Amino acid sequence: MARVNGAQVAAVALARQPGLPVVFASRYSETAANEEVVESTAALPRMPFGVSDLEEVLGVALGTP
Numbered sequence: 757m758a759r760v761n762g763a764q765v766a767a768v769a770l771a772r773q774p775g776l777p778v779v780f781a782s783r784y785s786e787t788a789a790n791e792e793v794v795e796s797t798a799a800l801p802r803m804p805f806g807v808s809d810l811e812e813v814l815g816v817a818l819g820t821p
Contacts, residue, residue: 762780763780766778766780777817777818777819778817779801779813779814779817780801781801781803781805781810801813
């Protein structure tokens with residue numbers, strides 16, 4: 757299996773289903789690559805984050821308050 761990063765997976769998923777909510781959570785600093793691939797459709801919580809931070813990011817990604 758070829759090695760791909762999250763940005764590449766997101767790009768394929770978004771090509772198949774535009775507007776799909778994407779949330780990246782990584783300890784690695786691929787943030788620029790992630791933002792470039794998915795533009796404003798992705799949420800990028802900064803680690804470390806707590807449950808309330810994750811709830812907020814998922815709420816925004818899913819369009820719920």
